[in-house]
Amino acid sequence: MRGALCRPDVQMRPCLRPCARLPRLPPSRRLPSSITTSCQQPPRTLPGRAGFSSLASLKSRQNDRARRFPALRSLSSSQLLPTTAPVLARYNSTTATSQMPLERKAIEIEKRIAAIPLERYRNFCIVAHIDHGKSTLSDRLLEHTGTITAGDGNKQVLDKLDVERERGITVKAQTCTMIYKHRDGLDYLLHLVDTPGHVDFRAEVTRSYSSCSGALLLVDASQGVQAQTVANFYLAFAQGLSLVPVVNKIDMASADVPRVLEQLETVFELDTSTAVKVSAKTGQGVGEILPAVISNVPAPVGDAKKPLRMLLVDSWYDTFKGVVLLVRLFDGTLKQGDKVYSFATGNEYIVGEVGIQYPDAVPQKVLRAGQVGYVFFNPGMKRIQDAKLGDTFTNVGCEDIVEPLPGFEEPKPMVFVAAFPTNQDDYGRLADSIAHLVLNDRSVTLQKDYSEALGAGWRLGFLGSLHCSVFQDRLRQEHGASIIITEPAVPTKIIWSTGEELIVTNPAEFPDPDDHRIRSATLYEPFVNATVTLPEEYVGRCIEICENARGVQKSLEFFTATQVILKYELPAASLVDDLFGKLKGATKGYATLDYEDAGWRQAQLVKLNLLVNKKAVDAVARIVHVSQVERLGRQWVTKFKEHVDRQMFEVIIQAAAGRRIVARETIKPFRKDVLAKLHASDITRRRKLLEKQKAGRKRLRAVGNVIIDQSAFQKFLSK
Numbered sequence: 001m002r003g004a005l006c007r008p009d010v011q012m013r014p015c016l017r018p019c020a021r022l023p024r025l026p027p028s029r030r031l032p033s034s035i036t037t038s039c040q041q042p043p044r045t046l047p048g049r050a051g052f053s054s055l056a057s058l059k060s061r062q063n064d065r066a067r068r069f070p071a072l073r074s075l076s077s078s079q080l081l082p083t084t085a086p087v088l089a090r091y092n093s094t095t096a097t098s099q100m101p102l103e104r105k106a107i108e109i110e111k112r113i114a115a116i117p118l119e120r121y122r123n124f125c126i127v128a129h130i131d132h133g134k135s136t137l138s139d140r141l142l143e144h145t146g147t148i149t150a151g152d153g154n155k156q157v158l159d160k161l162d163v164e165r166e167r168g169i170t171v172k173a174q175t176c177t178m179i180y181k182h183r184d185g186l187d188y189l190l191h192l193v194d195t196p197g198h199v200d201f202r203a204e205v206t207r208s209y210s211s212c213s214g215a216l217l218l219v220d221a222s223q224g225v226q227a228q229t230v231a232n233f234y235l236a237f238a239q240g241l242s243l244v245p246v247v248n249k250i251d252m253a254s255a256d257v258p259r260v261l262e263q264l265e266t267v268f269e270l271d272t273s274t275a276v277k278v279s280a281k282t283g284q285g286v287g288e289i290l291p292a293v294i295s296n297v298p299a300p301v302g303d304a305k306k307p308l309r310m311l312l313v314d315s316w317y318d319t320f321k322g323v324v325l326l327v328r329l330f331d332g333t334l335k336q337g338d339k340v341y342s343f344a345t346g347n348e349y350i351v352g353e354v355g356i357q358y359p360d361a362v363p364q365k366v367l368r369a370g371q372v373g374y375v376f377f378n379p380g381m382k383r384i385q386d387a388k389l390g391d392t393f394t395n396v397g398c399e400d401i402v403e404p405l406p407g408f409e410e411p412k413p414m415v416f417v418a419a420f421p422t423n424q425d426d427y428g429r430l431a432d433s434i435a436h437l438v439l440n441d442r443s444v445t446l447q448k449d450y451s452e453a454l455g456a457g458w459r460l461g462f463l464g465s466l467h468c469s470v471f472q473d474r475l476r477q478e479h480g481a482s483i484i485i486t487e488p489a490v491p492t493k494i495i496w497s498t499g500e501e502l503i504v505t506n507p508a509e510f511p512d513p514d515d516h517r518i519r520s521a522t523l524y525e526p527f528v529n530a531t532v533t534l535p536e537e538y539v540g541r542c543i544e545i546c547e548n549a550r551g552v553q554k555s556l557e558f559f560t561a562t563q564v565i566l567k568y569e570l571p572a573a574s575l576v577d578d579l580f581g582k583l584k585g586a587t588k589g590y591a592t593l594d595y596e597d598a599g600w601r602q603a604q605l606v607k608l609n610l611l612v613n614k615k616a617v618d619a620v621a622r623i624v625h626v627s628q629v630e631r632l633g634r635q636w637v638t639k640f641k642e643h644v645d646r647q648m649f650e651v652i653i654q655a656a657a658g659r660r661i662v663a664r665e666t667i668k669p670f671r672k673d674v675l676a677k678l679h680a681s682d683i684t685r686r687r688k689l690l691e692k693q694k695a696g697r698k699r700l701r702a703v704g705n706v707i708i709d710q711s712a713f714q715k716f717l718s719k
């Protein structure tokens with residue numbers, strides 16, 4: 001959430017181009033620019049070509065593996081080389097210089113970059129609401145600079161995950177270096193970051209801003225300013241980024257450019273005389289963007305002659321290279337063989353390879369101050385936990401004279417679910433798949449969990465509901481996993497009468513109603529500050545929805561004659577309860593929502609249990625506000641009844657809030673005709689058989705021995 005992520009310690013820059021003044025901004029501190037001390041570094045030998053041969057060596061390793069393990073021969077190259085093969089495939093199909101082998105291409109790029117001074121570097125990202133065209137515009141810029149060739153196969157080149165392409169959303173910020181020949185005839189080194197628009201991935205956005213000094217503020221000409229435009233604008237502004245207004249989708253019949261320009265002036269007080277009007281789809285006007293970036297975005301500050309000061313922006317795991325780091329160099333240079341020191345862990349590493357994303361990994365001899373690129377070590381960094389995002393690296397021996405950069409605040413997961421394999425035999429395989437995904441998504445938290453009903457599983461924490469659903473999709477798509485996922489829930493804070501605190505993310509850890517301590521404890525739930533933008537005619541309905549979600553209105557402002565910004569303080573639980581879906585439904589899809597962490601608020605919370613023959617189904621339990629128990633309890637018992645088969649005995653389904661039963665349904669038993677073969681007149685025998693049947697039922701009921709099929713849970717837990 002934004003509150004937890006934005007950097008209150010980053011100073012606002014005195015000059016903001018083109019906008020000069022803005023109210024209501026958080027205090028911030030300037031990004032450190034340079035240090036004045038110097039450091040004697042040991043003489044280094046120039047790296048040989050070894051760094052460039054990594055691809056060849058990977059391929060020969062692949063062949064070697066295939067020779068040793070014949071079963072691997074049937075696998076595709078992408079299965080054998082999880083990172084490099086798709087990279088190569090796309091590189092070959094997309095890169096303008098793609099006909100060249102990787103090594104030649106690397107040398108060519110290196111020559112051009114070496115001739116570009118720091119004053120001609122520009123690091124920028126695209127700030128926009130979801131779906132306003134960031135990834136499409138990135139494609140056009142990559143084509144415009146010849147980084148990739150135009151063509152149908154090149155849609156959303158920077159959206160590398162399957163789930164991103166399938167859903168058409170950016171989940172992971174991606175970076176790309178471009179070399180641009182400007183109108184002045186000189187080469188400029190541009191570094192572009194395509195960021196996600198959705199609020200769940202705000203951590204990615206914030207981190208990306210730290211490697212940039214400017215941003216394109218992109219707005220859809222038909223939709224105008226929306227919730228995430230506002231939120232991302234304030235984040236970028238607080239980081240001191242220089243903003244270039246860009247109006248996109250001008251090819252659309254519904255485009256209203258003058259209205260959008262007016263909004264940019266009114267909402268952000270931006271000077272729109274320099275705004276660029278484009279269609280990322282057709283390419284119209286795209287040629288004007290990079291000249292605007294060059295004139296408005298300042299070159300990064302840094303000194304290549306100083307000791308290394310390098311910020312760790314992102315990381316991912318590669319089977320062969322170990323952890324690969326995406327870094328921004330503030331000072332110094334980095335090349336193969338350099339020894340570096342991590343301020344966060346105190347570990348030392350030897351650089352194995354450095355390079356740039358162009359848009360895929362292209363090795364380079366050296367990275368210089370101001371550049372953003374990748375590095376991996378030799379021997380490789382084994383544990384992803386050692387790559388602490390926001391960490392500063394310097395040359396070994398310079399740790400006492402180099403001041404580390406301010407890091408990032410780790411995002412806190414706010415949505416928790418439990419996950420279980422559909423078939424317990426798959427536990428081991430699913431554990432591997434989850435571990436693999438968690439390696440590359442640092443914001444997911446993972447703990448082992450166990451449910452009597454569903455067996456061994458895990459409790460996973462996510463940044464939001466979309467983050468959770470993207471993770472599930474990736475598990476299914478990339479690992480073919482079949483899982484049961486419980487309903488998402490937010491954490492609860494308990495402050496005991498002794499003053500001690502406990503954050504409960506698993507309802508199983510919530511104290512029993514019989515536990516005397518809970519009666520004197522105070523309970524808290526997380527709240528968010530939500531910003532909703534919507535057309536004026538739907539205001540009444542949206543207010544009703546927010547109030548029903550226990551929201552407290554903070555403000556209602558018109559930012560144009562027909563558009564409203566509504567601000568509410570809301571329980572975070574309402575977001576997992578599909579508040580956004582309800583708002584969209586009420587506004588024909590026009591409402592947009594953004595939110596930031598507003599901290600904990602005291603609340604009357606209770607654990608709601610689903611009981612089957614008096615026995616709690618642990619996987620279903622939730623901690624909810626007292627006002628919700630009746631509605632949710634009724635919903636649960638009705639839905640559960642639909643999915644449980646009739647048994648030989650009566651099944652009682654109840655919802656219990658603490659000790660209070662709030663809803664009940666009964667499934668009548670099959671009555672087996674035990675008297676079928678009996679002669680009608682044999683009264684004693686008849687009574688005996690009926691009594692035996694009754695006792696048998698009683699015994700089963702007493703142990704709550706209800707056989708519930710796994711598919712019943714799946715259907716119950718699926719929306």
Ligand SMILES: Nc1nc2c(ncn2[C@@H]2O[C@H](COP(=O)(O)OP(=O)(O)OP(=O)(O)O)[C@@H](O)[C@H]2O)c(=O)[nH]1
Nearest residue numbers: 130131132133134135136169170197249279280281
């Ligand atoms: N007509 C038209 N459609 C566009 C234009 N730019 C983007 N689109 C379409 O708008 C949709 C969203 O574009 P994306 O580039 O995925 O948007 P995004 O901002 O990267 O989306 P997120 O990463 O999910 O925030 C896609 O269907 C694009 O084809 C444009 O200039 N004109």
